[in-house]
Amino acid sequence: MxxxxxxxAQMQTDSIILEGQNAAHARVLRLKPGEQVLVCDGQGNxxxxxxxxxTNNALELDVLERRVSASEPKIxxxxxxxxxxxxxxxxxxxxxxxxGAAEIVTFPTARxxxxxxxxxxxxxxxxxxxxxxxxxxxxxxGRIPQVIVLPSYxxxxxxxxxAEKAIIFYENERATTLHQALTCSDYNTISLMSGPxxxxxxxEIQQAQDAGLQVCTLGSRILRCETAPLCALxxxxxxxxxx
Amino acid sequence: MxxxxxxxAQMQTDSIILEGQNAAHARVLRLKPGEQVLVCDGQGNxxxxxxxxxTNNALELDVLERRVSASEPKIxxxxxxxxxxxxxxxxxxxxxxxxGAAEIVTFPTARxxxxxxxxxxxxxxxxxxxxxxxxxxxxxxGRIPQVIVLPSYxxxxxxxxxAEKAIIFYENERATTLHQALTCSDYNTISLMSGPxxxxxxxEIQQAQDAGLQVCTLGSRILRCETAPLCALxxxxxxxxxx
Numbered sequence: 001m002x003x004x005x006x007x008x009a010q011m012q013t014d015s016i017i018l019e020g021q022n023a024a025h026a027r028v029l030r031l032k033p034g035e036q037v038l039v040c041d042g043q044g045n046x047x048x049x050x051x052x053x054x055t056n057n058a059l060e061l062d063v064l065e066r067r068v069s070a071s072e073p074k075i076x077x078x079x080x081x082x083x084x085x086x087x088x089x090x091x092x093x094x095x096x097x098x099x100g101a102a103e104i105v106t107f108p109t110a111r112x113x114x115x116x117x118x119x120x121x122x123x124x125x126x127x128x129x130x131x132x133x134x135x136x137x138x139x140x141x142g143r144i145p146q147v148i149v150l151p152s153y154x155x156x157x158x159x160x161x162x163a164e165k166a167i168i169f170y171e172n173e174r175a176t177t178l179h180q181a182l183t184c185s186d187y188n189t190i191s192l193m194s195g196p197x198x199x200x201x202x203x204e205i206q207q208a209q210d211a212g213l214q215v216c217t218l219g220s221r222i223l224r225c226e227t228a229p230l231c232a233l234x235x236x237x238x239x240x241x242x243x
Numbered sequence: 244m245x246x247x248x249x250x251x252a253q254m255q256t257d258s259i260i261l262e263g264q265n266a267a268h269a270r271v272l273r274l275k276p277g278e279q280v281l282v283c284d285g286q287g288n289x290x291x292x293x294x295x296x297x298t299n300n301a302l303e304l305d306v307l308e309r310r311v312s313a314s315e316p317k318i319x320x321x322x323x324x325x326x327x328x329x330x331x332x333x334x335x336x337x338x339x340x341x342x343g344a345a346e347i348v349t350f351p352t353a354r355x356x357x358x359x360x361x362x363x364x365x366x367x368x369x370x371x372x373x374x375x376x377x378x379x380x381x382x383x384x385g386r387i388p389q390v391i392v393l394p395s396y397x398x399x400x401x402x403x404x405x406a407e408k409a410i411i412f413y414e415n416e417r418a419t420t421l422h423q424a425l426t427c428s429d430y431n432t433i434s435l436m437s438g439p440x441x442x443x444x445x446x447e448i449q450q451a452q453d454a455g456l457q458v459c460t461l462g463s464r465i466l467r468c469e470t471a472p473l474c475a476l477x478x479x480x481x482x483x484x485x486x
């Protein structure tokens with residue numbers, strides 16, 4: 001079913017009018033009176049609606065049912081990815097959104113090559129958030145994951161450690177598997193942190209441990225920086241009973 | 244450790260000479276006498292070697308130890324992906340190789356938009372195999388996954404069904420989770436099949452069931468055709484104890 005994201009305030013009334021981009025999208029889809037669509041507030045709530053009237057500039061909808069989005073995962077997973085080069089972060093934002101991430105957090109580490117200045121970062125963040133919104137719409141999410149940029153590795157560690165389970169992946173780790181980390185205790189929130197192209201430094205891993213993160217392996221093959229977070233997120237969703 | 248892929252025949256002697264592309268790669272890395280490298284036959288066997296001499300056109304190696312590659316997964320997982328548009332298959336070949344796939348098989352289905360003719364398919368296959376080889380090298384695989392093109396959906400089903408476990412993912416499936424399918428019996432070989440951009444048709448799912456494949460869900464979010472196989476492969480590797 002087609003889904004439209006609107007501001008939460010717009011969802012309060014029994015009839016909803018979609019304008020602007022949403023109306024343009026509805027026009028492309030040639031929606032007809034009587035057809036059903038979903039309107040979501042991007043925060044996990046949705047309205048099942050029936051098309052009342054479709055004009056060139058607006059789509060009038062009657063609310064049939066209000067409910068909590070059924071497509072949101074039970075677990076709240078945050079992906080922490082060190083700033084990569086080029087379009088790799090865009091790729092991870094799109095895929096992590098499909099896979100059910102609650103948020104995607106990026107931050108600099110010692111070996112990060114990409115060091116955007118504040119001005120270009122502002123533009124990028126806007127673009128990243130749009131990618132998340134579009135992927136949420138396409139994959140049928142009820143929530144748009146937030147993309148967050150943190151100024152330092154220390155800030156990322158501090159924030160990541162606030163989850164009930166906080167994991168960092170390191171290619172030199174051999175002992176602790178993700179499976180061990182995921183099955184040793186219960187949790188509703190989880191942080192999954194991984195490094196940039198050049199990997200994390202040993203001192204950074206020490207720092208992460210000091211902050212309370214658990215160091216895990218993702219197996220004996222070396223994953224690219226854009227593969228590791230998505231592999232880990234898939235495993236976390238699988239382990240938590242999503243599929 | 245740097246790894247070079249050679250023909251199995253080249254690995255029989257106690258001293259190995261790398262030439263051509265391998266020698267060029269060694270030159271870029273400025274390998275020096277005494278440094279250790281791995282030489283692999285791409286079929287799961289490797290030699291730990293020490294650099295004996297490095298010239299402009301050749302790298303002479305002394306074999307220190309012959310062994311079975313330690314980085315190959317225990318499970319033999321085949322990814323069956325319906326021919327997608329553009330560069331999505333290239334993406335899946337690269338990532339599935341990193342994640343430990345034994346082979347990547349592609350084939351047409353009813354809703355496939357991409358229909359390359361035989362001539363362009365030959366060129367593409369060559370390119371796809373190169374992508375697998377390069378990803379195997381970078382990720383430290385001991386085996387280069389084979390990329391296989393099959394002429395029909397029926398041929399794909401027949402081949403996929405030969406694995407000890409054969410699964411097909413369908414977005415309209417709600418009952419059977421991948422977890423249920425993976426934990427109901429033992430297996431050493433597994434086929435993971437998924438559809439193209441437009442999805443699989445209901446009759447195709449019926450055909451797959453008739454061929455012996457189990458229909459599974461990958462959760463309540465709709466995954467893109469290039470996300471589904473990698474999500475499934477990650478979960479299979481996780482479930483089989485790889486990480």
